[in-house]
Amino acid sequence: MTDALRQDSPLPLTVLAAPVPQRRNRAYLAAIAGFAIFGTALLPFADLALPAVPEFNIFYITGVIFGDVSTALLLFAQFRASGRASLLVLGMAYLFTAAIAVPHLLYFSEFAPRVGWLAGAPQTAAWLWHAWHLAFPAVALGFVAVERWAPDLVLGRRSRALRWAVTGVLCASVGLTILFTAFESQLPLLHDGRSWRPITFQLGWTMALLTLAAFVGVLALPSRYRVMHLWLSVALVAFFFDIALNMLALERFALGWYAGRMSGLLAASFLFVMLLRETARLYVSLGEALQRSSTLNAELERRVAERTAELRALAESLKGAVDERDVLLSEVYHRVNNNLQTISGLLLMERRQLPDAEAGSALERMARRARAMGLVHQQIMTSGNLHQVDLQRLLADLAANLRESLAFDAQGIGLEVAAEPVAVDIDKAMPLGLLVNELVTNAAQHAFPGRDGGRVRIALTREGDMLCLVVADDGVGLSEVPKGFGSRVVQGLVRQLDGRQDVEGEGGVLRRVVFPLKEAE
Amino acid sequence: MMEVRVLIVEDEALLAMAMEDGLEELGYAVVGTAATAAEAVRMARDLNPRVVLMDVRLKGAADGVDAALAIRDAGLEAKVIFVTGSREPVVLKRIADDHPAGLLFKPVSPEEIGAAIEVALA
Numbered sequence: 001m002t003d004a005l006r007q008d009s010p011l012p013l014t015v016l017a018a019p020v021p022q023r024r025n026r027a028y029l030a031a032i033a034g035f036a037i038f039g040t041a042l043l044p045f046a047d048l049a050l051p052a053v054p055e056f057n058i059f060y061i062t063g064v065i066f067g068d069v070s071t072a073l074l075l076f077a078q079f080r081a082s083g084r085a086s087l088l089v090l091g092m093a094y095l096f097t098a099a100i101a102v103p104h105l106l107y108f109s110e111f112a113p114r115v116g117w118l119a120g121a122p123q124t125a126a127w128l129w130h131a132w133h134l135a136f137p138a139v140a141l142g143f144v145a146v147e148r149w150a151p152d153l154v155l156g157r158r159s160r161a162l163r164w165a166v167t168g169v170l171c172a173s174v175g176l177t178i179l180f181t182a183f184e185s186q187l188p189l190l191h192d193g194r195s196w197r198p199i200t201f202q203l204g205w206t207m208a209l210l211t212l213a214a215f216v217g218v219l220a221l222p223s224r225y226r227v228m229h230l231w232l233s234v235a236l237v238a239f240f241f242d243i244a245l246n247m248l249a250l251e252r253f254a255l256g257w258y259a260g261r262m263s264g265l266l267a268a269s270f271l272f273v274m275l276l277r278e279t280a281r282l283y284v285s286l287g288e289a290l291q292r293s294s295t296l297n298a299e300l301e302r303r304v305a306e307r308t309a310e311l312r313a314l315a316e317s318l319k320g321a322v323d324e325r326d327v328l329l330s331e332v333y334h335r336v337n338n339n340l341q342t343i344s345g346l347l348l349m350e351r352r353q354l355p356d357a358e359a360g361s362a363l364e365r366m367a368r369r370a371r372a373m374g375l376v377h378q379q380i381m382t383s384g385n386l387h388q389v390d391l392q393r394l395l396a397d398l399a400a401n402l403r404e405s406l407a408f409d410a411q412g413i414g415l416e417v418a419a420e421p422v423a424v425d426i427d428k429a430m431p432l433g434l435l436v437n438e439l440v441t442n443a444a445q446h447a448f449p450g451r452d453g454g455r456v457r458i459a460l461t462r463e464g465d466m467l468c469l470v471v472a473d474d475g476v477g478l479s480e481v482p483k484g485f486g487s488r489v490v491q492g493l494v495r496q497l498d499g500r501q502d503v504e505g506e507g508g509v510l511r512r513v514v515f516p517l518k519e520a521e
Numbered sequence: 522m523m524e525v526r527v528l529i530v531e532d533e534a535l536l537a538m539a540m541e542d543g544l545e546e547l548g549y550a551v552v553g554t555a556a557t558a559a560e561a562v563r564m565a566r567d568l569n570p571r572v573v574l575m576d577v578r579l580k581g582a583a584d585g586v587d588a589a590l591a592i593r594d595a596g597l598e599a600k601v602i603f604v605t606g607s608r609e610p611v612v613l614k615r616i617a618d619d620h621p622a623g624l625l626f627k628p629v630s631p632e633e634i635g636a637a638i639e640v641a642l643a
Contacts, residue, residue: 378626
């Protein structure tokens with residue numbers, strides 16, 4: 001956004017209410033100073049008599065009417081756009097000067113009505129001029145008051161307010177015109193045909209002081225560096241010299257009379273020029289801003305695309321690294337698994353060479369343990385994430401394996417598994433697999449001596465953060481607390497699981513092991 | 522009852538030996554062990570086993586699935602039972618394409634192999 005578009009008030013933006021950058025407001029202040037110096041330099045020569053050119057007044061007032069009407073229309077347009085009350089007040093000041101300048105021109109020239117109660121009188125034109133030059137600074141002071149004490153005042157029904165304002169101003173000028181024509185004879189004399197009378201000076205000083213007050217008031221506003229404030233201060237300076245030079249001219253057609261009117265014309269047309277200038281400037285900066293924002297958008301889009309591509313590449317390479325790791329891990333598990341299979345095979349081969357049945361069954365147990373460990377690895381390879389083992393599948397596989405290697409079918413022993421699908425880390429799965437292997441082997445070897453068959457049951461249930469493993473048989477039960485290597489292995493595995501076990505030995509053995517699902521932190 | 526002739530295809534010698542031992546004990550006749558796919562195909566043709574126990578990973582470029590396909594293409598009667606240590610989806614897909622007579626995952630006991638052979642021959 002450009003300086004002209006930056007806004008520090010919450011009001012709707014108008015060109016006139018837009019702040020002016022410091023560089024330019026210095027230029028405006030310099031213009032004021034220049035005007036003041038030039039005008040002051042002319043003051044001593046104001047009474048220099050010059051040839052009478054009444055047509056000059058026609059030229060001057062026509063210019064003033066054009067400038068003031070244009071300015072009023074612009075101010076009203078800005079008021080309609082923003083609703084700022086101060087703009088309406090200022091617009092009224094300009095409309096009034098234009099409205100009162102029309103009869104002034106008529107009564108100054110030969111176009112004035114010659115008959116009836118509107119017929120011109122000698123003092124009419126002068127009175128109209130004085131009303132005009134009193135009203136303008138007075139209303140300008142009103143503008144200053146609104147800007148100072150109610151700068152954020154925004155009117156609601158703008159069209160209605162505008163209609164009332166215009167009607168009021170026109171009525172006032174018509175009323176004053178009637179006063180200065182029909183009742184001219186009852187008013188004091190302002191001039192004796194050519195030279196000013198004392199009352200002209202009293203009124204003149206009043207106007208000049210009002211104008212100065214308005215000027216100071218504008219410059220003292222907290223928000224003075226806005227287009228309309230800077231412009232109004234220039235206009236007020238010009239207006240001040242209009243009054244002062246006219247007063248010091250002492251009579252019509254003196255140097256001050258001409259110079260004062262020139263100054264008044266400048267005061268009237270200054271805003272018009274300035275407003276055109278600011279509008280043009282604003283237009284250019286808007287165009288630039290639009291162009292910049294579109295360039296900015298393109299740049300932004302380009303960067304987003306760039307960043308997205310970078311992130312995508314990063315994600316790809318991370319995924320590649322993870323895939324690579326998974327392949328390696330899978331390979332390792334595969335080898336461990338194969339090795340366990342080999343160990344188990346070797347143990348079985350060794351067993352066959354042994355004449356001793358006791359030693360043979362020990363080797364067989366070892367082979368089964370190695371296979372149980374292999375099964376856990378087998379499960380983790382297929383888990384998808386290479387970290388967790390599904391206990392439901394592990395126990396099903398383990399049971400199938402044990403059923404064959406312990407020849408359950410041949411002995412008429414049934415083996416049932418009921419496990420919930422629970423995923424655990426390999427640190428839990430490994431001791432659990434070995435534990436089940438151990439307990440089922442125990443049942444097969446000790447529960448059913450001399451029987452034709454029986455039933456072994458494996459159950460795994462989850463209770464919150466805890467898992468409960470039950471291995472039960474309907475065999476002979478426990479006659480004494482088991483000691484021996486097998487029960488030491490079981491105790492060790494339960495400890496590794498951070499679990500506790502309890503055993504029921506009546507009507508078969510029921511062993512329950514409860515352990516946490518996750519490692520304690 | 523006639524002895525069932527079995528060919529073991531397994532590149533790890535100890536594993537092959539253990540399987541041979543276990544199967545012999547269960548009453549099967551192990552006619553040989555092959556360590557490569559080419560060897561497996563040749564021995565299947567020469568020795569005419571009824572069952573081939575096929576490992577997937579083998580020495581050399583060709584794997585067990587290649588060997589199984591070659592055996593079938595050669596018009597041999599042998600039933601192929603895969604005994605694999607891998608459950609990678611790609612491998613499983615290739616095995617399934619061969620429509621094998623059986624599929625076992627290591628670790629596996631001799632008894633399990635025996636059961637699979639009975640199913641395949643039934």
